Amino acid sequence: MFRSHTCGELTLDQVGKKVTLAGWVQKNRDKGFMIWVDLRDRYGITQLIFDEERTPKSIMDIAKSLGREFVIQVSGDVIERESKNEKILTGEIEILVTDLKILNSALLPPFTIENKTDGGEDLRMKFRYLDIRRNPVKENLIFRHKVTMSVRNYLSEKSFVEIETPYLIKSTPEGARDFVVPSRMNEGEFYALPQSPQTFKQLLMVGGMDKYFQIVKCFRDEDLRADRQPEFTQIDCEMAFVDQEDVLNTFEGMIHHLLEEFHGVSVGKFPVMNYDDAMRRYGNDKPDIRFGMEFGELNEVSQHRDFNVFNNSELVIGIAVPGGNSYSRKEIDQLIDWVKRPQVGALGMVYVRCNDDGSFKSSVDKFFDQQDLAQWATKTGAEPGDLICVLSGEKDKVRAQLSALRMELAERNGMRKPNEFAPLWVVDFPLLEWDEETQRYHAMHHPFTSPKHDQIDLLATDPASVKANAYDLVLNGNEIGGGSIRIHDSETQSMMFDYLGFTPEEAESQFGFLMNAFKYGAPPHGGIAFGLDRLVAILGGQETIRDFIAFPKNNSGRDIMIDAPSPIDEDQLDELHIKLKS
Ligand code: ASP
Numbered sequence: 001m002f003r004s005h006t007c008g009e010l011t012l013d014q015v016g017k018k019v020t021l022a023g024w025v026q027k028n029r030d031k032g033f034m035i036w037v038d039l040r041d042r043y044g045i046t047q048l049i050f051d052e053e054r055t056p057k058s059i060m061d062i063a064k065s066l067g068r069e070f071v072i073q074v075s076g077d078v079i080e081r082e083s084k085n086e087k088i089l090t091g092e093i094e095i096l097v098t099d100l101k102i103l104n105s106a107l108l109p110p111f112t113i114e115n116k117t118d119g120g121e122d123l124r125m126k127f128r129y130l131d132i133r134r135n136p137v138k139e140n141l142i143f144r145h146k147v148t149m150s151v152r153n154y155l156s157e158k159s160f161v162e163i164e165t166p167y168l169i170k171s172t173p174e175g176a177r178d179f180v181v182p183s184r185m186n187e188g189e190f191y192a193l194p195q196s197p198q199t200f201k202q203l204l205m206v207g208g209m210d211k212y213f214q215i216v217k218c219f220r221d222e223d224l225r226a227d228r229q230p231e232f233t234q235i236d237c238e239m240a241f242v243d244q245e246d247v248l249n250t251f252e253g254m255i256h257h258l259l260e261e262f263h264g265v266s267v268g269k270f271p272v273m274n275y276d277d278a279m280r281r282y283g284n285d286k287p288d289i290r291f292g293m294e295f296g297e298l299n300e301v302s303q304h305r306d307f308n309v310f311n312n313s314e315l316v317i318g319i320a321v322p323g324g325n326s327y328s329r330k331e332i333d334q335l336i337d338w339v340k341r342p343q344v345g346a347l348g349m350v351y352v353r354c355n356d357d358g359s360f361k362s363s364v365d366k367f368f369d370q371q372d373l374a375q376w377a378t379k380t381g382a383e384p385g386d387l388i389c390v391l392s393g394e395k396d397k398v399r400a401q402l403s404a405l406r407m408e409l410a411e412r413n414g415m416r417k418p419n420e421f422a423p424l425w426v427v428d429f430p431l432l433e434w435d436e437e438t439q440r441y442h443a444m445h446h447p448f449t450s451p452k453h454d455q456i457d458l459l460a461t462d463p464a465s466v467k468a469n470a471y472d473l474v475l476n477g478n479e480i481g482g483g484s485i486r487i488h489d490s491e492t493q494s495m496m497f498d499y500l501g502f503t504p505e506e507a508e509s510q511f512g513f514l515m516n517a518f519k520y521g522a523p524p525h526g527g528i529a530f531g532l533d534r535l536v537a538i539l540g541g542q543e544t545i546r547d548f549i550a551f552p553k554n555n556s557g558r559d560i561m562i563d564a565p566s567p568i569d570e571d572q573l574d575e576l577h578i579k580l581k582s
Pocket of ligand 1: 195196197198237482483484527528529
């Protein structure tokens with residue numbers, strides 16, 4: 001037997017017992033005649049004591065040679081400690097060691113294996129297996145496991161069946177580039193790694209598996225943005241014989257269950273907001289509604305004077321920053337610089353101080369009088385003591401800019417509280433989105449999403465205005481899930497491909513299998529997929545998904561521990577029929 005107990009469980013109840021433990025040396029304090037060692041495993045830390053009088057000399061000698069992170073096995077007696085440590089469960093006892101075996105020595109770790117380490121991100125990633133020994137990382141991984149188990153159990157109880165779908169497939173166009181895998185046996189042909197199991201889960205519906213889910217890896221070869229991973233995990237779900245309401249109810253239930261289980265909070269019925277309102281009120285399709293600062297539209301009350309910046313703008317909008325009148329001139333100037341950074345891209349910012357006596361002082365006092373400014377205050381909901389920040393410009397751009405400012409100010413002012421949860425359904429997304437680069441419409445969600453039935457005719461005349469039966473679940477300003485009711489007949493599906501610019505031949509060669517399946521009795525169906533990494537991070541009160549992934553890739557998509565991607569040798573390339581451009 002390697003160990004009778006773990007390092008996290010012995011208490012006064014076991015005093016007098018003989019035990020065997022195994023683990024890593026966290027710390028070694030050598031006082032000459034007495035040595036204390038903190039022994040660590042996944043479960044906790046137990047103090048070992050060796051002393052000249054009671055420990056055999058040979059064991060004493062081995063104890064003196066222990067270095068940090070050595071792997072050892074010890075046997076001994078559980079005794080009561082003289083100076084107790086109330087912070088840990090095992091803090092009242094120690095093990096008087098009678099036998100000690102070094103199972104493996106260890107090099108000095110390149111960073112300290114402590115809750116707060118001196119190791120930088122790169123070093124920790126290169127030695128991720130050491131990082132995983134640290135409590136915060138270890139606990140995040142265990143937390144992820146618990147969330148995953150809870151999801152599995154919940155869905156399984158609701159009659160969902162977890163079914164695996166293949167990883168070597170043909171590409172599904174979902175907005176990102178595919179990772180491709182060359183086929184050795186089929187010269188010049190490639191598999192693609194799935195961006196999601198979308199078409200397969202739809203085929204499972206045709207196959208009669210009316211409630212499917214899968215906790216599944218998905219792969220997207222995107223230009224990397226902060227906190228995105230090229231491979232990530234989805235809770236992928238699909239249901240047959242449902243309408244949008246049914247899907248929303250089912251998965252609202254799942255999120256309720258998770259919030260209850262992991263935070264003991266009951267958030268009530270999730271609010272539903274349509275896409276157009278979300279854009280108008282928050283400039284964003286994933287608004288954080290834990291705090292106010294809703295947009296006030298100011299065109300009517302700001303374009304009647306000689307201020308050409310506003311007069312020439314498609315949209316003038318503002319937000320009221322609570323307590324913002326206390327900002328110094330310098331702080332406001334910094335805010336203006338912040339919105340002018342290329343990442344935000346505003347040309348400038350107009351501001352209004354709302355004084356406690358009800359008067360206003362603005363950066364455009366030359367053009368606007370107190371009455372004008374009072375109207376801006378009404379439209380933005382500003383109170384005395386607030387600061388109104390106003391941006392103007394082209395509608396979509398200025399909304400995105402003000403949304404960025406709103407989130408930044410909320411972050412700075414501590415309004416994004418990690419332990420407060422505000423879920424929100426955003427529904428009625430546009431079906432299509434114009435792509436400047438290709439000068440074409442693209443499916444906003446994916447090409448299998450059903451347009452709203454009464455709007456199909458509009459596709460011919462005003463495609464941009466057509467809404468889809470598509471929805472996102474937003475939690476605290478993060479999109480954690482998205483899905484749609486699908487097209488389930490082959491005519492509508494081929495019409496859709498046509499609108500998206502596929503020739504009938506292209507549609508047939510890429511999606512013939514799906515359209516064909518729809519001819520054999522496809523039930524109405526719809527579904528959703530949640531990003532597990534992000535969901536776990538948010539439930540864990542953090543927003544960095546990397547902290548919840550055992551072996552994540554860095555911001556350039558590299559695994560710096562195993563050094564991937566990496567070149568492959570000539571023979572392998574030959575076998576795969578690949579010639580590199582030198
Ligand atoms: N396949 C979609 C996605 O990955 C989700 C869905 O429509 O169910 O975003």
